Amino acid sequence: MFNNNSTTVNRQSGNKPADDAFSVFKNSDTPGMEKVETLLRQMDHPVSDSEAASIDRFMKDGSGSMSSKLETVEWAADKGIEMTDKNLSAIQETLNSEMNEAEMIETLAGTKEVTGEKAKDVLEKIKADPSIPDALKTSIEKAVESGMPIEKAVVHAVKSMIRANVDVKGNTVFLEKSPGEQPCVCINIGDLLKAVDQAMLALSSGEGVSFEDLLKEALVDVLGTNALEDLAEIFLSEEGSIVEGSEDESDEISGDDPNVIDSLEDDMKAFEEDMLERLEASFEDVMGSFMENANDEMASAITDIRFKSYLVEKVTAQAIEAKETFSQMKKEIVQSLRDIETPKTQQEKVDVKEVLSKAIEKLDNVLMKSDVTLFTSMKMERDLLNMSSTLQEARKLLGKGDVNGALEITKNVQGKLDQMIFTPSEKNIQLKAFKDGMNVLDVKPNMMPSINWQDTSPRGVLELFRDMGLNHEPEVAEKLLSHDKGMIKEDNYKIKDNLKAVLLKMIENDEPDNKRAVAGAEKTLNNLTGQQLMNKLETKQDTQTLFFHVPVEADGEIKDMKLFVNARKNGDALDWENSSLYFSVELKKFGETGIHLQSKDKMLSINVRNDNKEFENVMKPLVTALQKEFVDVGYKLGPVSFASLDNKTPKELIKPGEVEKVTIQKKTAPPEKGFDFSI
Amino acid sequence: MRKKGVNIYDDQIESYAKSDANEMESFSRVIKEEADKQKVPVEKDIKTLKDQVGNDLRKNIPPQLYAVVSGIVDVIGKLEEEDIDEG
Numbered sequence: 183m184f185n186n187n188s189t190t191v192n193r194q195s196g197n198k199p200a201d202d203a204f205s206v207f208k209n210s211d212t213p214g215m216e217k218v219e220t221l222l223r224q225m226d227h228p229v230s231d232s233e234a235a236s237i238d239r240f241m242k243d244g245s246g247s248m249s250s251k252l253e254t255v256e257w258a259a260d261k262g263i264e265m266t267d268k269n270l271s272a273i274q275e276t277l278n279s280e281m282n283e284a285e286m287i288e289t290l291a292g293t294k295e296v297t298g299e300k301a302k303d304v305l306e307k308i309k310a311d312p313s314i315p316d317a318l319k320t321s322i323e324k325a326v327e328s329g330m331p332i333e334k335a336v337v338h339a340v341k342s343m344i345r346a347n348v349d350v351k352g353n354t355v356f357l358e359k360s361p362g363e364q365p366c367v368c369i370n371i372g373d374l375l376k377a378v379d380q381a382m383l384a385l386s387s388g389e390g391v392s393f394e395d396l397l398k399e400a401l402v403d404v405l406g407t408n409a410l411e412d413l414a415e416i417f418l419s420e421e422g423s424i425v426e427g428s429e430d431e432s433d434e435i436s437g438d439d440p441n442v443i444d445s446l447e448d449d450m451k452a453f454e455e456d457m458l459e460r461l462e463a464s465f466e467d468v469m470g471s472f473m474e475n476a477n478d479e480m481a482s483a484i485t486d487i488r489f490k491s492y493l494v495e496k497v498t499a500q501a502i503e504a505k506e507t508f509s510q511m512k513k514e515i516v517q518s519l520r521d522i523e524t525p526k527t528q529q530e531k532v533d534v535k536e537v538l539s540k541a542i543e544k545l546d547n548v549l550m551k552s553d554v555t556l557f558t559s560m561k562m563e564r565d566l567l568n569m570s571s572t573l574q575e576a577r578k579l580l581g582k583g584d585v586n587g588a589l590e591i592t593k594n595v596q597g598k599l600d601q602m603i604f605t606p607s608e609k610n611i612q613l614k615a616f617k618d619g620m621n622v623l624d625v626k627p628n629m630m631p632s633i634n635w636q637d638t639s640p641r642g643v644l645e646l647f648r649d650m651g652l653n654h655e656p657e658v659a660e661k662l663l664s665h666d667k668g669m670i671k672e673d674n675y676k677i678k679d680n681l682k683a684v685l686l687k688m689i690e691n692d693e694p695d696n697k698r699a700v701a702g703a704e705k706t707l708n709n710l711t712g713q714q715l716m717n718k719l720e721t722k723q724d725t726q727t728l729f730f731h732v733p734v735e736a737d738g739e740i741k742d743m744k745l746f747v748n749a750r751k752n753g754d755a756l757d758w759e760n761s762s763l764y765f766s767v768e769l770k771k772f773g774e775t776g777i778h779l780q781s782k783d784k785m786l787s788i789n790v791r792n793d794n795k796e797f798e799n800v801m802k803p804l805v806t807a808l809q810k811e812f813v814d815v816g817y818k819l820g821p822v823s824f825a826s827l828d829n830k831t832p833k834e835l836i837k838p839g840e841v842e843k844v845t846i847q848k849k850t851a852p853p854e855k856g857f858d859f860s861i
Numbered sequence: 862m863r864k865k866g867v868n869i870y871d872d873q874i875e876s877y878a879k880s881d882a883n884e885m886e887s888f889s890r891v892i893k894e895e896a897d898k899q900k901v902p903v904e905k906d907i908k909t910l911k912d913q914v915g916n917d918l919r920k921n922i923p924p925q926l927y928a929v930v931s932g933i934v935d936v937i938g939k940l941e942e943e944d945i946d947e948g
Binding site for chain 2: 261266269546550551570638640641643647648652654660677686714715719734735736743749752754755756758763765767772777779800801804
């Protein structure tokens with residue numbers, strides 16, 4: 183099934199000779215172990231004693247049929263994943279269960295809110311702290327005894343410990359220097375408690391810093407550095423000192439031509455004014471969305487003028503930051519492409535290739551990691567994607583010796599990018615305001631992410647995976663390393679709230695009155711873990727197979743669409759030009775549907791599989807429109823075909839052999855052009 | 862106004878991601894300890910964490926593949942709309 187490179191040692195478990203490693207199966211009388219041995223021998227994938235024991239337990243006690251368990255072992259071996267009890271169980275769960283994220287989120291919404299628990303911890307810390315006056319401690323206890331919710335009593339206490347004004351409406355806390363004075367930071371009560379907890383912890387380590395200063399730092403950590411300047415103003419101490427790092431960094435551009443600086447500043451001012459105006463103008467729609475989702479408590483915060491001003495300013499600041507990121511990227515890429523001259527020597531060709539690679543990397547980073555594509559229209563996102571694809575083509579042409587061709591398309595990209603203006607789309611501006619607002623208004627259990635199922639942009643799909651937590655661990659590692667090593671990090675870096683993090687926390691708390699939700703959480707978590715393992719790129723293999731559950735909103739519900747990906751590896755990433763994707767989904771009216779897309783040197787063919795007679799007529803125009811979108815991002819039109827479902831499994835359909843034939847086919851026969859609707 | 866750069870990459874994670882299983886295990890242990898200190902929930906089992914921590918979906922999967930997935934997600938949504946129209 184998979185294309186395995188021959189290895190004589192286990193990639194994960196040491197250097198044991200193959201025969202020794204396989205001999206561990208000989209003593210087992212568990213049904214299916216002989217098949218496991220045959221499979222692993224075929225794959226030349228020896229295992230350690232502990233892995234053999236895990237496989238034995240998995241084959242004996244794991245859920246599912248023997249063939250499904252063998253498939254799990256095969257996936258683990260193929261991906262070089264250590265075969266522990268947990269890893270095997272996670273892959274088995276992922277491969278054989280539906281993933282119903284929406285249901286899980288609904289379950290979580292009905293579980294106990296955590297603010298009370300967090301507040302209790304904080305209250306204990308306040309009571310234990312000798313620097314806090316006894317009178318204050320007594321007043322909090324009295325407030326709680328009189329029936330005030332514990333979290334509000336804690337916020338009440340915090341108010342007495344700092345000089346800033348703290349006002350609570352529903353679950354939203356307004357922080358301001360004095361009542362009615364700008365700026366005002368809105369924060370969810372759960373987030374405030376988290377920051378207070380962090381500050382109390384730092385206070386107990388006794389470094390002589392005031393609680394107020396510690397709270398400022400903790401709030402920056404919780405809210406992200408975007409809130410830093412406002413917090414610095416709100417928490418301005420008597421000496422006039424401000425939060426570290428909040429100093430004006432405008433001197434970074436000193437040394438540039440003053441006229442250029444003026445023009446940039448004017449441009450940014452105009453953009454800011456435009457953003458503020460657009461947000462003001464469309465805020466009624468956003469308010470409407472809030473009110474649809476609001477209860478009485480939330481409504482009191484929504485109608486507070488400070489809430490609206492906070493959101494308008496916050497979203498504007500985010501858009502400005504995205505614009506700056508875009509402008510910086512644009513300036514750097516345009517300049518580097520402009521500087522390219524016709525390479526005359528081999529070394530110069532290598533240098534030009536390097537310039538192109540860096541430009542592609544910058545474009546891809548902006549597409550995948552910055553806030554730019556969270557604001558732009560889908561059209562602009564596709565245009566940027568197209569530039570990345572085109573520069574890759576230029577790099578390829580250069581490699582083939584077609585210098586003129588490479589330079590021509592490079593200059594074309596340079597011109598297009600130079601003309602491109604960062605313009606946030608109306609829809610995305612409103613969506614940002616809504617998401618930010620809901621995060622402040624609503625106390626979700628452990629801060630659930632606001633998942634947007636409708637965003638079907640390329641970046642939207644990545645955000646969905648991130649919302650699920652499929653990228654949680656790498657992002658945590660990135661944040662911790664940046665923090666730990668004092669490395670430069672993205673200014674507003676904050677670990678994205680996600681389903682996996684919520685589930686991990688929930689299981690950690692293991693509340694006895696919440697057993698049912700915890701059991702559901704464990705199952706979902708296992709599924710997410712399995713997906714993460716199956717999406718790992720195995721470094722030693724040229725061809726990679728990945729598996730995802732993609733949540734799709736259709737007909738008012740969230741469906742589970744399975745996605746199998748097979749692609750060659752291109753450096754550290756998958757080679758999109760030579761890849762194969764199979765989507766499998768059960769539709770309400772049309773039944774089981776499979777869509778197979780295969781790209782061979784960017785020539786994208788589409789094969790749609792369904793047994794419903796009406797299906798082809800309905801699907802054909804949608805596929806035609808889809809093809810145009812794919813061409814827009816860099817693919818070439820390939821044939822489209824419709825077929826009935828057969829017995830082929832998705833993995834057979836996307837088998838590596840198909841992808842590996844690519845270059846050979848390209849050399850021998852030019853790919854077909856146009857449409858082919860034949861079955 | 863604050864001036865901000867793109868500064869997106871973290872070379873250290875990249876180099877770890879290319880390292881072998883044993884190095885990934887040590888690296889994962891460091892990440893786990895640090896995450897515990899900071900009260901950030903992460904996968905507890907080091908032997909699972911080591912296969913997750915270096916696998917960044919923002920880097921391993923190029924944007925063009927996300928574009929294909931997004932196109933299909935969109936079509937599936939529209940297909941069910943057709944369902945309603947016809948039904």
